[in-house]
Amino acid sequence: MEVKVVRNLLEANERIAQENKKMFSEEKVYVINLMSAPGAGKTTLIEKTVKALKDNWKIGIIEGDIATAIDAERIMSHGIPVVQINTGSACHLDGNMIRAALGEIPLPSLDFLIVENVGNLVCPAEFNIGEDDKVMILSTPEGSDKPVKYPLMFQESSLLLINKIDLTPYIDCDIREMRENAQKVNPKLDIIEISCKTEEGLDKWFAWLSERIERKTARRI
Amino acid sequence: MEVKVVRNLLEANERIAQENKKMFSEEKVYVINLMSAPGAGKTTLIEKTVKALKDNWKIGIIEGDIATAIDAERIMSHGIPVVQINTGSACHLDGNMIRAALGEIPLPSLDFLIVENVGNLVCPAEFNIGEDDKVMILSTPEGSDKPVKYPLMFQESSLLLINKIDLTPYIDCDIREMRENAQKVNPKLDIIEISCKTEEGLDKWFAWLSERIERKTARRI
Numbered sequence: 001m002e003v004k005v006v007r008n009l010l011e012a013n014e015r016i017a018q019e020n021k022k023m024f025s026e027e028k029v030y031v032i033n034l035m036s037a038p039g040a041g042k043t044t045l046i047e048k049t050v051k052a053l054k055d056n057w058k059i060g061i062i063e064g065d066i067a068t069a070i071d072a073e074r075i076m077s078h079g080i081p082v083v084q085i086n087t088g089s090a091c092h093l094d095g096n097m098i099r100a101a102l103g104e105i106p107l108p109s110l111d112f113l114i115v116e117n118v119g120n121l122v123c124p125a126e127f128n129i130g131e132d133d134k135v136m137i138l139s140t141p142e143g144s145d146k147p148v149k150y151p152l153m154f155q156e157s158s159l160l161l162i163n164k165i166d167l168t169p170y171i172d173c174d175i176r177e178m179r180e181n182a183q184k185v186n187p188k189l190d191i192i193e194i195s196c197k198t199e200e201g202l203d204k205w206f207a208w209l210s211e212r213i214e215r216k217t218a219r220r221i
Numbered sequence: 222m223e224v225k226v227v228r229n230l231l232e233a234n235e236r237i238a239q240e241n242k243k244m245f246s247e248e249k250v251y252v253i254n255l256m257s258a259p260g261a262g263k264t265t266l267i268e269k270t271v272k273a274l275k276d277n278w279k280i281g282i283i284e285g286d287i288a289t290a291i292d293a294e295r296i297m298s299h300g301i302p303v304v305q306i307n308t309g310s311a312c313h314l315d316g317n318m319i320r321a322a323l324g325e326i327p328l329p330s331l332d333f334l335i336v337e338n339v340g341n342l343v344c345p346a347e348f349n350i351g352e353d354d355k356v357m358i359l360s361t362p363e364g365s366d367k368p369v370k371y372p373l374m375f376q377e378s379s380l381l382l383i384n385k386i387d388l389t390p391y392i393d394c395d396i397r398e399m400r401e402n403a404q405k406v407n408p409k410l411d412i413i414e415i416s417c418k419t420e421e422g423l424d425k426w427f428a429w430l431s432e433r434i435e436r437k438t439a440r441r442i
Contacts, residue, residue: 037258037259037260037340037342037363038258038342038363038364038367038370038371039258039360039362039363039364039367065370066343066370066371066372066373067369067370067371067372068366068369068370070366070369070370071370089347089373091312091341091343091344118343119258119342119343119370119371120312120341120342120343120344121258121259121340121341122287122312122339122340122341122344123312123341123343123344126310139260139362141260141360141362141385141388142258142259142260143259143260145289145291146259146260148288148289148291149259149286149287149288149289149291149292149340150259150287150288150340151287151288152287152310164362166391167362167388167391167392170387170388170391171388172418197393
């Protein structure tokens with residue numbers, strides 16, 4: 001009974017996610033679903049990304065949080081459209097929440113939509129929202145064993161950003177081992193090492209994104 | 222329909238949790254449910270705690286992970302009984318999983334049982350397992366805004382351990398603000414600042430625990 005309900009929920013979600021995906025294709029908007037544990041650096045990464053790319057591309061943000069609008073307020077200061085979803089108690093975003101939020105964002109005028117998921121290394125990976133790519137962040141203080149302990153998100157993602165590499169002198173984290181563990185659970189995973197604080201590696205992330213936005217919008221900058 | 226199923230699940234869990242609680246009372250075992258986001262330091266804290274307290278109290282551990290037995294193997298090296306629960310895909314432990322694990326642990330001979338939950342700042346807080354106290358860890362790199370963004374776990378916990386305080390010179394984390402945010406969502410929350418690396422503050426944690434183990438076992442050491 002319980003299993004059947006869960007399966008029905010996931011199937012219903014998949015239908016809505018496919019409808020979202022169709023809409024994103026018609027409007028030629030490249031969409032990422034950005035996921036990580038709490039505090040890995042999603043909002044800071046979005047702020048840096050908006051600052052670097054907003055002159056080239058029209059960017060919109062959907063912020064998912066259980067409570068508060070702290071993240072939306074941080075991003076709104078950059079002068080781009082932001083919609084806050086408060087999930088109440090739900091531990092992830094789903095296709096339906098995104099569909100509702102799309103009514104409040106000027107989708108036809110956008111090139112690039114970033115959806116910041118709820119901070120959770122487990123549940124968000126189970127729910128497609130119609131995105132082109134799932135992108136995840138793992139920060140060095142979380143430890144190199146996380147890909148094998150929480151494999152689904154690593155399996156579902158196109159790109160892993162290893163963040164807070166500036167902290168490695170002060171913590172026990174072997175980045176080589178972290179990369180090996182990630183590639184063990186998903187051999188096709190792209191990996192970029194970054195520090196949102198020192199901005200090291202962010203140029204590679206911007207290049208990864210720009211290539212995909214250009215392809216989706218069929219427009220070169 | 223969905224809401225009703227969720228309510229039924231939570232009610233069924235609560236019944237089993239109460240049965241577990243009764244068993245823990247009869248056996249005079251003090252039980253904590255240790256929760257945090259991935260990588261906040263649960264397993265390292267358990268290792269330090271076992272090392273410090275195992276001569277005074279008989280300790281047992283239940284390890285909850287989605288996949289792998291990495292944590293159980295780390296703890297087993299300390300020569301105390303450990304049971305590993307692999308949840309498969311489930312994002313939290315529940316009363317029933319604990320009940321099943323109790324068959325494999327020598328409960329009558331224990332004074333203190335530590336249950337390490339799945340690394341997740343959201344879902345574990347919804348499911349009682351029959352514990353005496355929920356204890357949570359928030360590490361400084363996760364940021365001071367987390368109590369207001371993920372309030373339920375802070376509301377449900379008796380004690381918040383702020384871990385990795387040795388990293389504060391290298392990161393943007395205002396511990397005073399973190400404490401204020403935590404006490405805003407739960408004014409009764411105890412808070413202890415620790416570093417599992419430098420061992421600063423661990424004496425306060427051991428004292429907090431020892432007082433509660435003495436009370437539950439009705440035995441002084």
